[in-house]
Amino acid sequence: xxxxxxxxxxxxxxxxxxxxxxxxxxxxxxxxxxxxxxxxxxxxxxxxxxxxxxxxxxxxxxxxxxxxxxxxxxxxxxxxxxxxxxxxxxxxxxxxxxxxxxxxxxxxxxxxxxxxxxxxxxxxxxxxxxxxxxxxxxxxxxxxxxxxxxxxxxxxxxxxxxxxxxxxxxxxxxxxxxxxxxxxxxxxxxxxxxxxxxxxxxxxxxxxxxxxxxxxxxxxxxxxxxxxxxxxxxxxxxxxxxxxxxxxxxxxxxxxxxxxxxxxxxxxxxxxxxxxxxxxxxxxxxxxxxxxxxxxxxxxxxx
Amino acid sequence: xxxxxxxxxxxxxxxxxxxxxxxxxxxxxxxxxxxxxxxxxxxxxxxxxxxxxxxxxxxxxxxxxxxxxxxxxxxxxxxxxxxxxxxxxxxxxxxxxxxxxxxxxxxxxxxxxxxxxxxxxxxxxxxxxxxxxxxxxxxxxxxxxxxxxxxxxxxxxxxxxxxxxxxxxxxxxx
Amino acid sequence: xxxxxxxxxxxxxxxxxxxxxxxxxxxxxxxxxxxxxxxxxxxxxxxxxxxxxxxxxxxxxxxxxxxxxxxxxxxxxxxxxxxxxxxxxxxxxxxxxxxxxxxxxxxxxxxxxxxxxxxxxxxxxxxxxxxxxxxxxxxxxxxxxxxxxxxxxxxxxxxxxxxxxxxxxxxxxxxxxxxxxxxxxxxxxxxxxxxxxxxxxxxxxxxxxxxxxxxxxxxxxxxxxxxxxxxxxxxxxxxxxxxxxxxxxxxxxxxxxxxxxxxxxxxxxxxxxxxxxxxxxxxxxxxxxxxxxxxxxxxxxxxxxxxxxxxxxxxxxxxxxxxxxxxxxxxxxxxxxxxxxxxxxxxxxxxxxxxxxxxxxxxxxxxxxxxxxxxxxxxxxxxxxxxxxxxxxxxxxxxxxxxxxxxxxxxxxxxxxxxxxxxxxxxxxxxxxxxx
Ligand code: NA
Ligand code: NA
Numbered sequence: 001x002x003x004x005x006x007x008x009x010x011x012x013x014x015x016x017x018x019x020x021x022x023x024x025x026x027x028x029x030x031x032x033x034x035x036x037x038x039x040x041x042x043x044x045x046x047x048x049x050x051x052x053x054x055x056x057x058x059x060x061x062x063x064x065x066x067x068x069x070x071x072x073x074x075x076x077x078x079x080x081x082x083x084x085x086x087x088x089x090x091x092x093x094x095x096x097x098x099x100x101x102x103x104x105x106x107x108x109x110x111x112x113x114x115x116x117x118x119x120x121x122x123x124x125x126x127x128x129x130x131x132x133x134x135x136x137x138x139x140x141x142x143x144x145x146x147x148x149x150x151x152x153x154x155x156x157x158x159x160x161x162x163x164x165x166x167x168x169x170x171x172x173x174x175x176x177x178x179x180x181x182x183x184x185x186x187x188x189x190x191x192x193x194x195x196x197x198x199x200x201x202x203x204x205x206x207x208x209x210x211x212x213x214x215x216x217x218x219x220x221x222x223x224x225x226x227x228x229x230x231x232x233x234x235x236x237x238x239x240x241x242x243x244x245x246x247x248x249x250x251x252x253x254x255x256x257x258x259x260x261x262x263x264x265x266x267x268x269x270x271x272x273x274x275x276x277x278x279x280x281x282x283x284x285x286x287x288x289x290x291x292x293x294x295x296x297x298x299x300x301x302x303x
Numbered sequence: 304x305x306x307x308x309x310x311x312x313x314x315x316x317x318x319x320x321x322x323x324x325x326x327x328x329x330x331x332x333x334x335x336x337x338x339x340x341x342x343x344x345x346x347x348x349x350x351x352x353x354x355x356x357x358x359x360x361x362x363x364x365x366x367x368x369x370x371x372x373x374x375x376x377x378x379x380x381x382x383x384x385x386x387x388x389x390x391x392x393x394x395x396x397x398x399x400x401x402x403x404x405x406x407x408x409x410x411x412x413x414x415x416x417x418x419x420x421x422x423x424x425x426x427x428x429x430x431x432x433x434x435x436x437x438x439x440x441x442x443x444x445x446x447x448x449x450x451x452x453x454x455x456x457x458x459x460x461x462x463x464x465x466x467x468x469x470x471x472x473x474x475x476x477x
Numbered sequence: 478x479x480x481x482x483x484x485x486x487x488x489x490x491x492x493x494x495x496x497x498x499x500x501x502x503x504x505x506x507x508x509x510x511x512x513x514x515x516x517x518x519x520x521x522x523x524x525x526x527x528x529x530x531x532x533x534x535x536x537x538x539x540x541x542x543x544x545x546x547x548x549x550x551x552x553x554x555x556x557x558x559x560x561x562x563x564x565x566x567x568x569x570x571x572x573x574x575x576x577x578x579x580x581x582x583x584x585x586x587x588x589x590x591x592x593x594x595x596x597x598x599x600x601x602x603x604x605x606x607x608x609x610x611x612x613x614x615x616x617x618x619x620x621x622x623x624x625x626x627x628x629x630x631x632x633x634x635x636x637x638x639x640x641x642x643x644x645x646x647x648x649x650x651x652x653x654x655x656x657x658x659x660x661x662x663x664x665x666x667x668x669x670x671x672x673x674x675x676x677x678x679x680x681x682x683x684x685x686x687x688x689x690x691x692x693x694x695x696x697x698x699x700x701x702x703x704x705x706x707x708x709x710x711x712x713x714x715x716x717x718x719x720x721x722x723x724x725x726x727x728x729x730x731x732x733x734x735x736x737x738x739x740x741x742x743x744x745x746x747x748x749x750x751x752x753x754x755x756x757x758x759x760x761x762x763x764x765x766x767x768x769x770x771x772x773x774x775x776x777x778x779x780x781x782x783x784x785x786x787x788x789x790x791x792x793x794x795x796x797x798x799x800x801x802x803x804x805x806x807x808x809x810x811x812x813x814x815x816x817x818x819x820x821x822x823x824x825x826x827x828x829x830x831x832x833x834x835x836x837x838x839x840x841x842x843x844x845x846x847x848x849x850x851x852x853x854x855x856x857x858x859x860x861x862x863x864x865x866x867x868x869x870x871x872x873x874x875x876x877x878x879x880x881x882x883x884x885x886x887x888x889x890x891x892x893x894x895x896x897x898x899x900x901x902x903x904x905x906x907x908x909x910x911x912x913x
Contacts, residue, residue, distance in 0.1 A: 004781060010647045011828040037783060041647040043824045045531045045777040049427070053415070057526040072427040072434070141344060147429050150348055159344040164351055164539060166642040167724040169652045174721025176340070191651035194912055322763075323755045326545050333730035337723055355537035361545055362536060362766040365759045374760045375500045375767065376870050378860075380877065382498035397499040404506055411529035441533060 002035045003061035003217060008048050011040040014185060014247055015209045018118050018240035019064045022211055025232035030225055036062065051212070056110040061217040066120070066209045068146055074106045075289040079296065080119070081207035082285065083152045083278035084271070089244060092119050092206040098299050102292055107212055115211045115233040118240025121248045123149075123204035126187050127179035130263045131200045134273050143168055143180045148281050149204070153181065155277035169195060184251035193258040200263045202274060206244075211236070304461055311454040312466035315367030318447050322365035325357040332357070349430045356437045363444035367451025371467040391459045398456030405449040412442035480787040484812075487512050487779065491816055491860055501866060505771040509778035517781055527781075528774055535773040536766075539726065540639055544598045544769075545762035546729035551602035552754040552761075553736040555609070557745045559706045564610045566703030569692050576671075576678035577685055579616055579624060582607050583670045586628035590635035590663065592714045592728050594642075596819065596856050597765050600629025600867045605761070608872055615686035619882040620677060622872055626864040626879060627670055627886025630853035633819065635663035637718070637725035640819050640852050644845045647827050651842075657908040658842050659849065662897055669889045706739050764870045765863070769818065772861065776821035785813060785822075789829035799837040803898060806830060807851065814855025818863060822852050846904040847897060854890050857883040 005023065009015050016038075023036035046054055051063035052073055070077035079099050086092045096117060104114045125131050127140070137158040144150045144160040153160040161177050171177045172195040180187065180196070181204060187196070211233070221229065252262050286293045336350045347353075369375055377397070382390055418424075419435040426432045458465070490511045494504035506528070513519045513527070535541070554560050564578060571577045585603045593599045604625045611621045633640050636656035645652040678685050713735040717723040723731050740746040779785065792805055809830075813822050834844045856864040859880045868879045897903055 010649060012649055037786070039780060039786075040828045041824045043821075043828075044780045045534060045773055045821075047534060050530050050534055053418070054526070054530050058523055059526045059530055069427060072425040072431065073422070139344070146427065147348075150429065160348075161340060161346050162348045162350070163724055164726065165646070166639075166652075167726060170637065170718070170725060171721060173653060174719065176721030176724075189649040190645060191649075191654070194651050194653055319756070319759060323759055326549060326755060326759065329542055330546060330549075330730045330733045333723075333727045334734060337717075337727060337731070341722055351539040354542045355539055358538070358542040358545065358766075359533075359536040361759070362541075362763050362770065365763045366767060369760050369763045370500075372760060374764050374870060375502065376764060376866055376876075377498050377500045378495045378504075379498065379875050381496050383875070393498050397497070397503065400499060400507070401503045404503065404510075407525060408528055408532065411525040412533075414526075415529055415533070437537060438533060441536065 001033065001217070001220065002037065003213075004044065005036050005038045005062040005064065005211070006042070006044045006046045006051060006054070006060050007038060007040050007064040008042045008046070008066070009040065009064075010189070011038075013189070014121070014240065014243050015064055015066075015118065016040050017243060018116075018236055019211065021239045022116070022232055022236035025235050026229055029228035029232050033225060034221075034229065038064075052110065052112075055112045055212050055214050058111075058214050058216055060214070062115070062211060062213045064209060064211045066207065067117075068207050071146075075285065076102050076106060076292065078148065078285055078289075079293070081146065081148055081205050082282050083148055083205050084203070084275040085278075085282065086206065087122075087203045087271075089119070089206070089241075093241065094303055095296075095300055096208060098296050098303075102296065103210070108215070111215045112212050113215055113218060115213050115229070116237035116240070117208045117210040118237060119206040119208055119244055121183040121185050121244060121251070122201070122206045123181050123183050123186075124199055124201045125179050125181055126192055126196045126199055128197050130198050130261065131179075131202065131270075132263065132266055133270050140179050141177045143171070143177050143182075145181065148278075148285075149181055151281045152274070152278045155280065156274060172196065184248055184255065188251045188254050191258075193255060193260045196260070198261045198263065199252075199255055200266060202266055202271075304457070305463060308454050308458050308463055309466045311367075311450055312371055314447060315371060315451045318364040318444065319368035322361045322363075322368075325360040325364070329354050329357045329361070349428050352426055352428050352430065352432070356432075356440070359437065359441055360444065363441055364447065366444070366448040368467075370448075370451055370455055371465055372470070373465075373467075391462065395456045395459035398452045398459065402449045402452035402456060405445050405452060409442050409445035409449060412438055412445060416442055480784055480791070483516050483782050484784050484788070486516055487782070487784070488816060488860075495860055502767040502771045505768065505775045505861070509771070509775040512775075512778045512782060517778075519781075527777060531774045531777045532770055536770050540595075541766055541769065543593065543595060543726060543729040544601070544766055545758055546733050547593055547598040547602045548605070548762045548765075549754060549758035550729065550732040550736045551605040552757045553733070553740060553750070554707070554710075555605050556750060556754055556757070557740050557743070559710070559736075559739065559743075560606045560610060562703040563606070563707045564614070566700040569697055569700045572688055572692070574675065575685075576674040577616075577688075578611060578614065579620060579674050579678070579685065580671055581611070582621060582624040583628045583667055583674065586625070586631050587635065587663070587667045588711060590631040590633075592637075592711075592718060592725070592732070593632045594637040594639040594725055596630045596632045596853070597769070597863045597867050598729075599632035600625060600864045601761055601765060601871065603629065604868060604871045617684035618872075618874075619878075620674065620684055622868050622874065622879055623882035623884070623886050624670055624674060626857045626862075626868055626883035627889065628667070629864045629867070630856040630890075631663055631666060633849050633853050633856075634659045634666065634846070636660065638849065640823060640849050641845060643820050644823055644827070644848060647824065648831055648841055648845065650845060651912070654842055654908040654912055655845050657911050658846050658904045661903050661907055662846055662850065662893065665896065665903060666890065666893050669893060670886060673885060673889055706743065710735050710739055761867075761870060765867055768863070768866055772818045772863075773821070776817055776825070779817065780821075780825055785817075785825035786829060788812075789826050789833075793829055793833055797837075799839070802833060802837050803839075806834070807894065810848070810851035811854065811858070814851065814858050814862075816861045817855065818861070819852045819855065822855060823848060840901065840905060842908060843897075843901050843904050847894065850890060850894050850897065854887060854894075857887050857890075 048065040048069040051065040054060045067077040140158045150160040416435045416439045490508045641655045714732045717731045
């Protein structure tokens with residue numbers, strides 16, 4: 001069999017590397033029976049939000065998609081991008097394990113299965129100063145990317161602005177925006193040090209990205225092939241989680257080499273204030289999503 | 304038949320007026336966004352999403368109107384060398400194929416609209432727009448174009464003149 | 478070999494449907510459908526699902542929105558006296574330059590490229606304004622259309638540029654650096670075009686109408702006054718971008734509002750004007766955008782057939798030296814350019830061609846500029862060349878006529894690529910000067 005796997009992100013991104021790793025592992029473990037072609041950078045024309053139905057309908061056999069774009073399909077996909085909920089990599093992993101059955105269920109209801117999920121590096125604030133207190137954020141125009149970040153930044157006293165990622169460099173160089181909320185990896189990718197001098201690791205959220213597979217494509221496989229694909233998915237998942245640590249450390253080094261100041265830790269007081277700024281959105285999300293959200297949150301807090 | 308042709312064209316023209324309104328809306332929304340950002344340090348947070356909906360209506364809903372005005376271009380390499388009746392029949396054939404494609408696509412959109420409706424899918428912005436609305440608008444636009452293409456095809460078989468006023472957009476030199 | 482056969486079959490479908498006289502946007506959708514059905518062996522329901530997904534994605538895309546707005550702005554200029562005044566105002570100043578007002582195409586596109594990131598938008602907006610004025614004044618039609626086709630694509634090379642942003646994101650390169658790198662090559666192409674027009678006008682005086690009058694100082698002053706509306710308009714639009722008030726993607730709306738304001742100040746604004754310009758803009762932009770939308774579907778089909786990736790893989794396996802690689806890559810991109818549109822040429826080939834180029838020692842910023850130039854060329858090569866489609870719509874000339882008119886300018890772009898390869902500093906000097 002040959003599968004087309006679509007991804008919105010560049011081949012060099014963490015998620016691009018994970019997808020390539022998965023494709024290679026599948027080919028090796030099935031002895032070349034299944035050939036996965038990865039189409040990086042939205043080469044097939046699909047964005048993450050389109051992947052959900054494209055894979056369900058079998059327009060694509062597989063895709064690598066960011067959960068943040070699926071929040072309108074099912075609110076459960078908001079969980080991993082809830083702000084300041086899971087500060088460490090271990091927290092992110094625990095949250096993933098707790099929510100996994102819910103993710104799997106939603107995907108299965110839509111004729112597809114979850115093969116693996118890996119995290120994005122946690123977002124931080126790029127700007128021309130370090131942000132270490134709410135006072136530093138006051139009146140700062142921050143480029144945000146979704147409802148959660150917009151609400152949280154607003155509550156924290158800054159001005160959220162939503163513009164497309166493509167317009168960010170121009171808007172920074174004309175000071176139409178002052179700061180950008182994105183991961184170290186996202187900023188290093190566009191060499192943001194040419195426009196910004198500081199990175200503050202506020203540990204906003206490590207949202208998840210999944211590789212998912214059409215169920216008909218899965219049903220067409222033999223028992224051995226299924227086992228091989230499962231195994232490849234597990235290996236790729238380990239690889240993706242492993243990338244996270246190294247990548248962030250390496251990105252911090254790159255930033256410093258290019259003359260940036262990196263603030264790796266923020267004061268506990270500021271961290272507490274940010275968590276409070278995020279709370280209204282989180283509460284609203286739990287109310288909207290219902291019992292399944294509440295039970296995951298309970299399990300997460302009492303683990 | 305004349306009544307059918309002019310009826311369909313009236314419908315196409317109405318759709319084009321709506322498409323023109325969508326174009327005006329795009330300009331207005333962007334202007335509003337710029338004012339909010341420059342003077343009030345805020346944003347509508349849905350600019351690219353809503354302008355996206357508007358551009359799709361702007362293009363798809365005006366297809367029939369633009370077709371009947373003869374502005375949708377084609378390659379005349381073979382066509383221009385044929386006798387007039389053959390040209391008409393080729394045009395009719397192309398129009399009927401366009402009708403079939405557009406109707407088929409409208410059907411595919413119907414599947415998406417029905418699913419978005421039953422699943423309650425919304426856009427992931429603050430506006431949380433139910434996605435059956437913009438997808439349904441596209442479906443409707445494609446249906447209207449299928450109708451316009453059908454009428455265009457039949458008109459070329461029966462040899463009726465175009466119901467659209469002849470106002471060439473191109474400014475031929477010479 | 479299999480891949481080349483698939484590619485040839487796709488091209489055959491394309492020539493067949495276009496040749497039979499189906500509307501271009503319908504032809505492209507038919508090519509995509511036939512290619513997936515016959516060459517990939519997909520069933521119709523899967524093809525339909527792909528088509529609906531891609532067409533929804535692309536027809537609701539923000540990037541598309543600048544096109545109708547810029548065209549509307551062009552319509553307002555066209556239907557008020559702004560355009561007539563522009564040409565009247567320019568006339569005295571270009572009297573002594575061989576080719577005279579023909580340079581308005583090239584310079585107009587270069588200037589407009591500084592606000593528009595898309596090639597069809599640049600060609601359509603400038604072309605709408607200049608073709609009538611030049612035609613009425615008796616300038617050579619073919620040279621006029623050819624220079625428009627060539628210069629319209631400068632929208633991609635001169636910042637802002639959508640293709641460069643896409644390249645920057647995928648290749649993980651600084652977009653500011655890429656934008657800076659595009660400026661000098663863009664001006665170089667402008668100079669090549671203007672030089673060519675001068676040469677042609679010198680060699681064949683019949684291409685340009687004869688001048689009669691001797692001008693007084695008063696004439697020059699009046700000419701400056703005539704230029705004022707357009708200068709004000711461009712200042713507002715450029716100013717909104719470079720002060721950060723508007724993003725480049727929003728500049729089109731600023732242009733529409735500024736043009737309406739100028740029409741109001743010069744007492745030309747009326748409901749009739751608004752209605753006529755709106756409907757005119759709708760007709761041109763629907764023609765352009767419908768083709769762009771189905772072209773996206775065709776690109777997707779070509780992606781499913783793995784054509785670009787397989788050919789690029791083949792090139793990788795040749796293990797060529799840098800110069801050989803550059804020549805082969807250029808041929809590959811020219812070939813892709815026959816049937817793909819701008820951005821998809823970049824996204825489909827980059828995962829393979831970029832590592833190859835980097836390994837051969839090419840600078841990633843330089844390679845981006847080179848790639849944008851290759852994409853520019855694709856805009857003027859038949860059968861799928863967007864500038865050709867736009868100009869066919871605007872002028873009413875056949876596509877083969879427009880393509881022949883564009884040929885010399887295509888050759889000049891090739892010369893530009895060669896110069897860029899021999900002197901990489903043309904691209905790299907400015908970004909290095911700005912950013913070290
Ligand atoms: Na440009
Ligand atoms: Na081309």
